[in-house]
Amino acid sequence: MEISVDRANEVLIAKVEGRIDGANAREFEDALNGAIGEDDSKVLLDFSTLSYISSAGLRVILLIARLLQKRNAAFALCSLSDPIREVFEISGFDKIISIHDSQAEAVDKIGR
Amino acid sequence: MSRRLSLSLPTKLDQLERIYEAVDELGESEEWPPGMVYQVKLVLEELGVNIVTHGHGGEPDHEFEIVMDTDADALTIELRDEGRAFNPLTDSPEPDVDSGLDDRPVGGLGIYLVRTMMDELSYRREDNTNILTIVKRKENG
Numbered sequence: 001m002e003i004s005v006d007r008a009n010e011v012l013i014a015k016v017e018g019r020i021d022g023a024n025a026r027e028f029e030d031a032l033n034g035a036i037g038e039d040d041s042k043v044l045l046d047f048s049t050l051s052y053i054s055s056a057g058l059r060v061i062l063l064i065a066r067l068l069q070k071r072n073a074a075f076a077l078c079s080l081s082d083p084i085r086e087v088f089e090i091s092g093f094d095k096i097i098s099i100h101d102s103q104a105e106a107v108d109k110i111g112r
Numbered sequence: 113m114s115r116r117l118s119l120s121l122p123t124k125l126d127q128l129e130r131i132y133e134a135v136d137e138l139g140e141s142e143e144w145p146p147g148m149v150y151q152v153k154l155v156l157e158e159l160g161v162n163i164v165t166h167g168h169g170g171e172p173d174h175e176f177e178i179v180m181d182t183d184a185d186a187l188t189i190e191l192r193d194e195g196r197a198f199n200p201l202t203d204s205p206e207p208d209v210d211s212g213l214d215d216r217p218v219g220g221l222g223i224y225l226v227r228t229m230m231d232e233l234s235y236r237r238e239d240n241t242n243i244l245t246i247v248k249r250k251e252n253g
Contacts, residue, residue: 019132022161023125054154055222056161065213083150090228091221092209 003031009111011042013103017049020057029060036064041073042110046103048079058091065097078106114183115142123164123174123195131156131178142182144250151229152187152248158222159191159200159244167195167242186231189246198242199235200226 001018014035020028036043045061047053061077068075078100080088088094100106117138121127132153139149156178168174176193200223207220227233232247 021128021157022165023128052150052153054157055225058221059218062213062216062218069213083147086147087154087225090209090225091207095210096213096216 001028001031003028003035005035008107011044011107011111012036012040013044013046013107015046015049019052020050020060021052021054022056025056025060028057029063032060032064036068041071042112043068043073043075044103044106044110045077046079046106047077047081047084048103050081050084053084053087055091058087058093061093061097074110076100076106076110078103113142114181116182117180119178120175121160121178122172123168123176123193124172125161125164128157128160131160134178134180138180138182138187148187148248148250152189155226155229155246155248156189156191158226162198162200162222163191163193163195163242167193167198169196185250187248187250189248191242191244191246193242194240195242197237199237200244201233201235 001016001020001024004015004017006013006015012035014032065075076098079102080099085099088099100109115138117134119130119134121130135149135153135156139152160176163176164170174194176191179190181188204223205220207224208217230246231249234245236243
């Protein structure tokens with residue numbers, strides 16, 4: 001699992017590559033917390049190169065979403081593969097976190 | 113065509129890699145749809161993590177077994193471990209998948225994903241062993 005960070009229209013874009021599972025979810029949590037600065041008010045996770053996520057990763061997403069909501073920061077996900085989207089839908093996470101088809105669409109929605 | 117693939121794994125999280133490799137290999141040789149490969153990996157990971165962290169409380173010197181049998185219609189998985197008794201059909205609460213962000217409990221989703229993605233689950237406890245049998249029919253890939 002690797003995270004690379006970019007910024008566009010005041011949106012912090014964290015692109016996650018590889019796999020998030022029970023063995024590395026803690027590492028994912030630490031990496032995200034490290035990537036999101038205190039001044040970031042708009043955060044987007046780009047999952048276009050994420051190959052796998054399970055409940056251990058969902059737990060981290062939920063914690064980050066809550067943290068950002070407390071700060072009144074915007075939070076969204078984009079570019080989920082079909083199996084990953086299914087995991088979010090079964091878990092009901094698509095009802096509490098905004099999910100976009102592409103990075104451009106997401107930045108347009110939550111960006112400045 | 114039918115195939116059997118057996119794994120015997122130490123109760124350590126770094127063994128998950130071997131599960132993914134086995135599922136990839138079986139899925140590739142049988143041309144499962146990508147969605148089915150993903151679901152089978154997820155189900156075995158969720159249950160494997162449960163066995164390692166809860167069933168054996170993180171003790172690394174135990175073993176658990178996975179046997180995957182396939183035929184034309186279905187994949188049947190048998191999972192055996194000697195950890196604490198755990199019946200995923202009754203011992204895991206239904207998670208709350210409807211409440212808002214603030215009220216959402218953090219756990220319980222793993223077993224729910226397992227129950228939702230697979231077609232049949234049956235559990236028995238025999239001689240200090242948890243035996244979970246899972247069926248995934250191929251047309252639902």
